[in-house]
Amino acid sequence: xxxxxxxxxxxxxxxxxxxxxxxxxxxxxxxxxxxxxxxxxxxxxxxxxxxxxxxxxxxxxxxxxxxxxxxxxxxxxxxxxxxxxxxxxxxxxxxxxxxxxxxxxxxxxxxxxxxxxxxxxxxxxxxxxxxxxxxxxxxxxxxxxxxxxxxxxxxxxxxxxxxxxxxxxxxxxxxxxxxxxxxxxxxxxxxxxxxxxxxxxxxxxxxxxxxxxxxxxxxxxxxxxxxxxxxxxxxxxxxxxxxxxxxxxxxxxxxxxxxxxxxxxxxxxxxxxxxxxxxxxxxxxxxxxxxxxxxxxxxxxxxxxxxxxxxxxxxxxxxxxxxxxxxxxxxxxxxxxxxxxxxxxxxxxxxxxxxxxxxxxxxxxxxxxxxxxxxxxxxxxxxxxxxxxxxxxxxxxxxxxxxxxxxxxxxxxxxxxxxxxxxxxxxxxxxxxxxxxxxxxxxxxxxxxxxxxxxxxxxxxxxxxxxxxxxxxxxxxxxxxxxxxxxxxxxxxxxxxxxxxxxxxxxxxxxxxxxxxxxxxxxxxxxxxxxxxxxxxxxxxxxxxxxxxxxxxxxxxxxxxxxxxxxxxxxxxxxxxxxxxxxxxxxxxxxxxxxxxxxxxxxxxxxxxxxxxxxxxxxxxxxxxxxxxxxxxxxxxxxxxxxxxxxxxxxxxxxxxxxxxxxxxxxxxxxxxxxxxxxxxxxxxxxxxxxxxxxxxxxxxxxxxxxxxxxxxxxxxxxxxxxxxxxxxxxxxxxxxxxxxxxxxxxxxxxxxxxxxxxxxxxxxxxxxxxxxxxxxxxxxx
Amino acid sequence: xxxxxxxxxxxxxxxxxxxxxxxxxxxxxxxxxxxxxxxxxxxxxxxxxxxxxxxxxxxxxxxxxxxxxxxxxxxxxxxxxxxxxxxxxxxxxxxxxxxxxxxxxxxxxxxxxxxxxxxxxxxxxxxxxxxxxxxxxxxxxxxxxxxxxxxxxxxxxx
Numbered sequence: 008x009x010x011x012x013x014x015x016x017x018x019x020x021x022x023x024x025x026x027x028x029x030x031x032x033x034x035x036x037x038x039x040x041x042x043x044x045x046x047x048x049x050x051x052x053x054x055x056x057x058x059x060x061x062x063x064x065x066x067x068x069x070x071x072x073x074x075x076x077x078x079x080x081x082x083x084x085x086x087x088x089x090x091x092x093x094x095x096x097x098x099x100x101x102x103x104x105x106x107x108x109x110x111x112x113x114x115x116x117x118x119x120x121x122x123x124x125x126x127x128x129x130x131x132x133x134x135x136x137x138x139x140x141x142x143x144x145x146x147x148x149x150x151x152x153x154x155x156x157x158x159x160x161x162x163x164x165x166x167x168x169x170x171x172x173x174x175x176x177x178x179x180x181x182x183x184x185x186x187x188x189x190x191x192x193x194x195x196x197x198x199x200x201x202x203x204x205x206x207x208x209x210x211x212x213x214x215x216x217x218x219x220x221x222x223x224x225x226x227x228x229x230x231x232x233x234x235x236x237x238x239x240x241x242x243x244x245x246x247x248x249x250x251x252x253x254x255x256x257x258x259x260x261x262x263x264x265x266x267x268x269x270x271x272x273x274x275x276x277x278x279x280x281x282x283x284x285x286x287x288x289x290x291x292x293x294x295x296x297x298x299x300x301x302x303x304x305x306x307x308x309x310x311x312x313x314x315x316x317x318x319x320x321x322x323x324x325x326x327x328x329x330x331x332x333x334x335x336x337x338x339x340x341x342x343x344x345x346x347x348x349x350x351x352x353x354x355x356x357x358x359x360x361x362x363x364x365x366x367x368x369x370x371x372x373x374x375x376x377x378x379x380x381x382x383x384x385x386x387x388x389x390x391x392x393x394x395x396x397x398x399x400x401x402x403x404x405x406x407x408x409x410x411x412x413x414x415x416x417x418x419x420x421x422x423x424x425x426x427x428x429x430x431x432x433x434x435x436x437x438x439x440x441x442x443x444x445x446x447x448x449x450x451x452x453x454x455x456x457x458x459x460x461x462x463x464x465x466x467x468x469x470x471x472x473x474x475x476x477x478x479x480x481x482x483x484x485x486x487x488x489x490x491x492x493x494x495x496x497x498x499x500x501x502x503x504x505x506x507x508x509x510x511x512x513x514x515x516x517x518x519x520x521x522x523x524x525x526x527x528x529x530x531x532x533x534x535x536x537x538x539x540x541x542x543x544x545x546x547x548x549x550x551x552x553x554x555x556x557x558x559x560x561x562x563x564x565x566x567x568x569x570x571x572x573x574x575x576x577x578x579x580x581x582x583x584x585x586x587x588x589x590x591x592x593x594x595x596x597x598x599x600x601x602x603x604x605x606x607x608x609x610x611x612x613x614x615x616x617x618x619x620x621x622x623x624x625x626x627x628x629x630x631x632x633x634x635x636x637x638x639x640x641x642x643x644x645x646x647x648x649x650x651x652x653x654x655x656x657x658x659x660x661x662x663x664x665x666x667x668x669x670x671x672x673x674x675x676x677x678x679x680x681x682x683x684x685x686x687x688x689x690x691x692x693x694x695x696x697x698x699x700x701x702x703x704x705x706x707x708x709x710x711x712x713x714x715x716x717x718x719x720x721x722x723x724x725x726x727x728x729x730x731x732x733x734x735x736x737x738x739x740x741x742x743x744x745x746x747x748x749x750x751x752x753x754x755x756x757x758x759x760x761x762x763x764x765x766x767x768x769x770x771x772x773x774x775x776x777x778x779x780x781x782x783x784x785x786x787x788x789x
Numbered sequence: 790x791x792x793x794x795x796x797x798x799x800x801x802x803x804x805x806x807x808x809x810x811x812x813x814x815x816x817x818x819x820x821x822x823x824x825x826x827x828x829x830x831x832x833x834x835x836x837x838x839x840x841x842x843x844x845x846x847x848x849x850x851x852x853x854x855x856x857x858x859x860x861x862x863x864x865x866x867x868x869x870x871x872x873x874x875x876x877x878x879x880x881x882x883x884x885x886x887x888x889x890x891x892x893x894x895x896x897x898x899x900x901x902x903x904x905x906x907x908x909x910x911x912x913x914x915x916x917x918x919x920x921x922x923x924x925x926x927x928x929x930x931x932x933x934x935x936x937x938x939x940x941x942x943x944x945x946x947x
Binding site for chain 1: 807830917926935
């Protein structure tokens with residue numbers, strides 16, 4: 008099949024149809040000299056004063072040594088403290104929380120701390136800013152908290168020598184060390200100079216109980232910049248001599264370029280050229296509007312690779328093969344209990360089998376991804392401004408694609424629109440770099456809305472079957488067996504290989520081969536809550552958990568609570584189904600199958616907040632058109648991070664099938680709350696995004712392509728759907744601090760599904776719980 | 790190509806543009822105003838919202854030639870850190886931004902509703918939600934935005 012891509016791109020813009028635009032401002036700001044302009048764009052470089060006015064395009068270090076204090080902290084001659092982190096601000100507030108730690112460790116005012124984040128020349132490679140890992144990383148032995156404790160020790164030692172007072176007699180306040188009636192400031196000790204000292208691992212950070220700034224709700228300093236329009240997003244980076252580019256995508260990922268037919272009539276004003284590589288097509292223009300028009304008007308013939316049937320893909324994953332199959336937990340290898348034998352011996356009334364389905368979902372950033380790149384082919388150097396979650400990983404990807412050594416590629420993080428995981432920030436950086444290399448000019452690329460919506464690495468689809476049982480012969484219903492098979496599809500992912508993302512595949516870079524495999528020896532101990540929450544957070548004596556991975560023709564990648572939200576939807580729905588079968592109150596059923604005291608506390612707290620009335624679910628069904636119910640879900644995120652319980656109240660319109668979330672009560676234990684308001688804000692985001700993903704969001708397609716191309720065809724939650732929300736933080740200053748960005752959202756879908764069951768007696772096992780699915784469930788006799 | 794005179798944030802600017810160029814690109818690329826942002830190009834999300842007189846408009850689909858009759862106000866022109874608009878004060882007070890990419894939608898959209906009298910100190914939460922339903926936020930900052938709008942409505946009336 009060959010179609011032209013032009014019609015679908017152009018039709019929605021008819022209101023703007025007409026002559027091409029050349030916009031020339033009279034009295035527009037003069038172009039700054041490149042270094043000055045770059046300094047203004049990258050606020051982290053010259054303005055801080057301690058870095059030379061360096062040209063950001065050049066050869067940099069291969070790595071920044073995490074073993075040196077100077078890699079983490081600098082003290083300027085005016086006493087400003089510069090904090091340098093590989094972890095970056097995505098809008099989640101992590102930089103503010105990390106600055107609070109530094110303020111307390113060094114005893115300097117919060118306002119005196121500036122930061123540099125995510126710069127391959129200046130910050131340590133701390134991996135991706137993802138997975139709720141930043142708080143744990145920065146407070147752990149390899150993070151900036153430890154570096155700050157080391158810096159404090161060095162400063163006290165220097166002060167001791169300068170003042171002739173033993174360290175034990177020194178105190179610090181406001182960045183000034185005092186003792187023996189004398190004092191010296193940090194700036195006087197090391198201002199403008201390097202520490203020149205290693206991170207020894209011997210300095211001991213203060214306990215959380217001694218912190219004064221940590222534990223308070225310090226406002227994020229980016230908010231004023233944002234609301235006064237002064238904030239520089241990745242979308243705002245502009246370079247002198249820059250040209251604009253847009254991509255021209257085929258209908259589907261595996262389609263082939265047949266030919267570029269060009270424009271009908273004259274090219275749009277400002278059009279410069281196309282850039283073509285394998286199945287990759289981009290247009291370049293002097294102006295942004297010129298690039299947009301050129302992308303909309305360019306006629307390209309594609310040989311379309313059709314997509315699989317939308318209606319049946321969840322079932323197809325089970326049989327399509329080839330697959331990777333891995334048993335991850337099996338009691339046969341530990342206690343010798345065979346889960347199949349336990350299930351076979353269980354009476355039908357005490358056994359539940361169910362299949363739960365989760366769709367492909369998108370990150371759906373409000374701003375389409377953008378990046379700006381300068382590639383100098385003569386010097387073989389490149390600099391890219393990107394809102395990537397991993398500057399080092401992107402650097403590797405770009406170096407591979409450009410054919411440059413890694414140290415010749417400089418990636419500078421610039422915050423973008425909220426990403427919630429692997430949105431298209433990395434892909435567009437690849438576009439910008441490769442187009443810049445092709446045209447020999449600085450290039451800015453920003454995606455069209457459909458390019459962002461249709462070409463993401465989506466959150467993984469899942470089909471999860473659980474066959475589980477309980478035993479109440481002792482008088483208390485206890486889980487006895489849990490056999491779970493999860494099928495998912497995986498293709499591509501975070502950068503590293505350029506072909507982990509759409510542009511890399513279209514450019515013809517090789518994809519990592521998908522190799523079928525089967526492993527039956529378990530990789531995890533029994534009842535181990537792994538990094539994907541594959542196992543429920545409860546104790547089960549007989550279990551077998553198996554993961555199956557296939558490859559549908561959709562790119563996938565981490566999306567807020569990746570795999571954890573899908574697995575928890577299945578696990579916490581099944582727990583509710585078992586509680587119902589046992590005739591036990593769902594809160595009580597959870598409590599009697601747990602041994603984790605902190606999770607028990609969280610569940611009890613949430614139930615108390617909601618004034619939970621113990622009774623079996625669906626035992627008080629309403630009769631009118633609108634029926635109200637309550638559900639709970641709880642889990643320990645990744646078995647290592649935060650614990651959360653959520654109680655949700657819904658109202659179901661039995662006529663239309665519309666579900667409304669009325670109220671959410673949640674309790675959460677993430678150790679010490681570094682910034683309680685920041686944690687609360689993350690929880691609020693979890694409520695809204697969680698409802699959106701549970702009730703609305705589902706990627707859709709036809710054989711000819713993904714149809715979820717905009718906010719009408721892929722809607723997300725709006726103001727009208729806001730429920731009442733009560734949130735309680737269980738502040739554990741005696742415990743390690745862990746991330747809070749993805750905890751509550753993980754419980755939302757199951758809690759909503761459980762509430763729908765309580766309201767209607769009908770179980771929804773496929774996300775999203777659309778009105779059509781609710782109506783179908785209400786009409787069923789099951 | 791036409792010569793157009795636009796009043797933006799209180800200053801007159803002459804631009805040479807074809808009249809159908811969307812206002813957004815003139816503001817961002819010629820006048821270097823980054824408050825209005827590209828979100829969808831389809832008038833669906835509101836990230837590009839600016840005021841045309843007192844009306845909130847989606848600059849991504851508004852031809853520049855159609856807005857020369859009334860002054861344009863962007864986030865940059867609504868207030869300054871020294872003289873903030875009550876909404877800007879309230880958004881900071883309530884930390885009503887996570888990534889903040891939607892802040893033109895939320896602040897400029899609400900500013901128009903305040904100027905037009907659609908939101909007053911007496912407007913209920915449910916009414917504000919209905920009025921703001923046209924603007925998208927993906928981070929889930931809705932609780933803070935609602936609280937900020939209520940605070941600003943009171944401050945603006947005082």
